[in-house]
Amino acid sequence: xxxxxxxxxxxxxxxxxxxxxxxxxxxxxxxxxxxxxxxxxxxxxxxxxxxxxxxxxxxxxxxxxxxxxxxxxxxxxxxxxxxxxxxxxxxxxxxxxxxxxxxxxxxxxxxxxxxxxxxxxxxxxxxxxxxxxxxxxxxxxxxxxxxxxxxxxxxxxxxxxxxxxxxxxxxxxxxxxxxxxxxxxxxxxxxxxxxxxxxxxxxxxxxxxxxxxxxxxxxxxxxxxxxxxxxxxxxxxxxxxx
Amino acid sequence: xxxxxxxxxxxxxxxxxxxxxxxxxxxxxxxxxxxxxxxxxxxxxxxxxxxxxxxxxxxxxxxxxxxxxxxxxxxxxxxxxxxxxxxxxxxxxxxxxxxxxxxxxxxxxxxxxxxxxxxxxxxxxxxxxxxxxxxxxxxxxxxxxxxxxxxxxxxxxxxxxxxxxxxxxxxxxxxxxxxxxxxxxxxxxxxxxxxxxxxxxxxxxxxxxxxxxxxxxxxxxxxxxxxxxxxxxxxxxxxxxxxxxxxxxxxxxxxxxxxxxxxxxxxxxxxx
Numbered sequence: 001x002x003x004x005x006x007x008x009x010x011x012x013x014x015x016x017x018x019x020x021x022x023x024x025x026x027x028x029x030x031x032x033x034x035x036x037x038x039x040x041x042x043x044x045x046x047x048x049x050x051x052x053x054x055x056x057x058x059x060x061x062x063x064x065x066x067x068x069x070x071x072x073x074x075x076x077x078x079x080x081x082x083x084x085x086x087x088x089x090x091x092x093x094x095x096x097x098x099x100x101x102x103x104x105x106x107x108x109x110x111x112x113x114x115x116x117x118x119x120x121x122x123x124x125x126x127x128x129x130x131x132x133x134x135x136x137x138x139x140x141x142x143x144x145x146x147x148x149x150x151x152x153x154x155x156x157x158x159x160x161x162x163x164x165x166x167x168x169x170x171x172x173x174x175x176x177x178x179x180x181x182x183x184x185x186x187x188x189x190x191x192x193x194x195x196x197x198x199x200x201x202x203x204x205x206x207x208x209x210x211x212x213x214x215x216x217x218x219x220x221x222x223x224x225x226x227x228x229x230x231x232x233x234x235x236x237x238x239x240x241x242x
Numbered sequence: 243x244x245x246x247x248x249x250x251x252x253x254x255x256x257x258x259x260x261x262x263x264x265x266x267x268x269x270x271x272x273x274x275x276x277x278x279x280x281x282x283x284x285x286x287x288x289x290x291x292x293x294x295x296x297x298x299x300x301x302x303x304x305x306x307x308x309x310x311x312x313x314x315x316x317x318x319x320x321x322x323x324x325x326x327x328x329x330x331x332x333x334x335x336x337x338x339x340x341x342x343x344x345x346x347x348x349x350x351x352x353x354x355x356x357x358x359x360x361x362x363x364x365x366x367x368x369x370x371x372x373x374x375x376x377x378x379x380x381x382x383x384x385x386x387x388x389x390x391x392x393x394x395x396x397x398x399x400x401x402x403x404x405x406x407x408x409x410x411x412x413x414x415x416x417x418x419x420x421x422x423x424x425x426x427x428x429x430x431x432x433x434x435x436x437x438x439x440x441x442x443x444x445x446x447x448x449x450x451x452x453x454x455x456x457x458x459x460x461x462x463x464x465x466x467x468x469x470x471x472x473x474x475x476x477x478x479x480x481x482x483x484x485x486x487x488x489x490x491x492x493x494x495x496x497x498x499x500x501x502x503x504x505x506x507x508x509x510x511x512x513x514x
Contacts, residue, residue, distance in 0.1 A: 003332050010328040017319035070316030075292050076376065079308040079386075080332055241294045242287065 003081055007090040008097070010077075011069075015094075018068045024057050028102060032109045040123040041110075044210055047134035048201045050106045052168075054099075054138050055145035055197050059171045061098060062149020063164065075242060088234040096152070099142040103135055124208070133210025137200070138224035143183060144195045147229035148174065156236045170194060178202055195225045243268050244289060244306075244384075249298035251284055251490045258284055259295070262441035271406075272414035273426040275444070276436035282419035283313065285436065289417060309382035313389040313419075314366075315373035322364065322372045323357040326379065330430065333380045340379070350405070351398050367393035373427045378405055385409060387418040391425055396456065396476060396483060403428045424485065424511060425452040454486040457495065458507040465502035485511065 015021060031053055035046060078087045114121040148170055157163035173180070173191065178198035181188045200218030204210060244266040251259040258281040266272065266289070274282045287293040289300060290308045318325060323344065330340040348354040351371045356364060361372060366401070370393050377385060391399050406416060406429045420426055426433055433444040460481035467475055467482065471494055474484045481503070486494050495505055 002334055005332040006328060010332070013320060013324065013328065014318070070318065072312045072316050073318070075287070075290075076310050076312070076329075077332070078292065079290055079310050080329065082305055082307060197343065239294070242292050 002095070004086065004090050007077070007081065007087070008094050011091060012097075014068050015065065020064045020068060021061070024061050024064075025105075027042045027054075027060075028057050028105065029109070030085050030091060030107060036110050036113045036121055039117065039121045040167035041121060042123050042208075043126065043130050044133070044207055045205050046110065047107075047130065047210075048137060048205045050134075051137045052197060054102055054106060054142040055148075055174065056171060057096075057102065058099065058142040058145030059149040059167060062146040063167055064096065064149075066150060066153055071242060085234060088237060092147075092230050092234075095146040096143060099139050099146060102142055103138040103175040107131060107135060118171070125229050127209070129210045129212060133204070133212055133215040136215055137204065137210075140200075140219045140226070141197055144174075144197065144226040145171070146228070147226045147233065148195065151229055151233050153233060153237060155240050156233075174198070190238070195229075196221060198215055243303050245301040245456055246289065246298045247301065249285075249288060249295045250353065251281065251288065251293070252296045252448065257439045259288070259436075259441075262298070264434075264441065266415060266417070268411045269412050270432060271418070271430045272432045272434060273418045273420050273430035274434050274436055274441075275420060275426065280436045281439065282436055283388050285303070285441075286310075286388055286417055286419055290384075290386055302328075306383040307380075308384045308386060309377040309380075310386040311370075311373045311377045311388060311390045313392060315369040317362040317364070318371065319360055320364055321358050321360050322353070322368075325372065326376055329376045330379045335380060343379055344375070347378055350401050351375060352395070365393070367398075368393060370394055371398060374399060374402060378419060381409065381412060381414060382419065384415040385421070387416065389419060389421070391420075391422060396485075399425075417447045427454075454485055454511040455491050455500075456507075456509050456511055457484045457491065457505065458482075459484070459498050459503040460506045461503045467503075468497045468501060471497070482504065 032050070035041075035049070035053075050220045074087070078084050081087050081090075110121065111126065114126075149167060151170070152163040152166050154160060154163060157166065174195045176198065177191050177194050177196060181191060199224055203214040203218055245265075246262055246264045249259055250257065251264040262285070274285060276282055284293055288295050291300065291309065305494075313472070318330075326344050327340060335343065344357070345354070348357055351374065353368065353371045353375065356368055359368075361369060364372070370390070374390060376409065387406075391402065394402065402423065404512075409417060410429065416429060417428060418426075420430075435439050435444045458481060459480075467484075471484055471486070474486050476483045476485075484494055484498070491508065495508075499505065
């Protein structure tokens, strides 16, 4: 357990020193600023849209974070931890930590603007279910985004451009999945493999308050998809090795 | 301890390792030699489980702690000290003990003044020292050395040899990919040659019987070093050092003197 904690701390140091987090953070803050520049906004809708946006941001983070750790250093640490699975698990936990951070930012920014603007930004008073429901939704969306971004690792798909293209394609399908199935019903037999981000968002929007039952259903579904993708990534990397 | 059964490795339909079988016993120190790109590093990584063989199996008696000194240690944003500290903590070494070990190893390898330098600013030799120090923070079961001395100064090389020999006495398995005969002579008790994918046991006497000398030359007039000795060369303050076999000492001295160098010292390497 201590080794896992130290590994996560090490990944944090490496990531912060790499500056690869700067651009995603600027884009996140910029988009949140734009999203909340007009008042009033519906809390449920804006938090749900933020979830989709966090998915996209985390796809970006997941793609770029692979380049932070040099391959040789990964080899040294896998041997040190005596387990590839442990090493990759540490990385997934670290990604989860990033998801919690971006979710925190995405909730704090509108609350801050709301208070700063004299309580006119949000269409109603905030309640605990907004924090819990919105938070869970955002964490799940961002986690699955991170896993999509990491799935086509440079060691799995050797051609970097093909890897980026495939990642972009899956991310796009995840966001549009609902619309595509509505237009072409038969596509549901193929697109079930794509993370159901748009479905989950459609379950919770158009309501004044978060329906916690729907939020939990979506949260669990997205976590299952994310976990499956994480396992796929780990097993693929264990198979291809270095 | 570790058994390699009929290992084959292909890269782009080219066979790098062909049907390699061997048994590695506790306390053995094995050197793998061969020309560049012959598959020495790949073999080390296959033994450690970092590279998947195309065919064959590697069987381990139990789970071993491998430590690895790569040929090219990567440049990173972290300072050497922070990196080493993280690695030691991952091994479960207590903070106070870890600080002591980092300080002590850095002192031994003449690296103390560079501990606070970001690794991206270190020279190849200094980075290699980070690679060696991280591997020596805790005693492993098996130590993999991939060209461990590349770029390191002579004094550090001797420290390295001493440290590895201590590990050998403690029963640590040393597996090394190496070109330098003096290093093989100093730390290996078994030498294999890799050639055209085949692994053959080399007559160790050929290597062990060689005696190596270190010759120091000074030069104030920017003389050049004869081309054929450049591979043995290391520049130091006010001159250079050449490490050569006993049989070449006279000819090296003569050619260097003719090139305008002044001989300032000569020592048997085993006496250093």
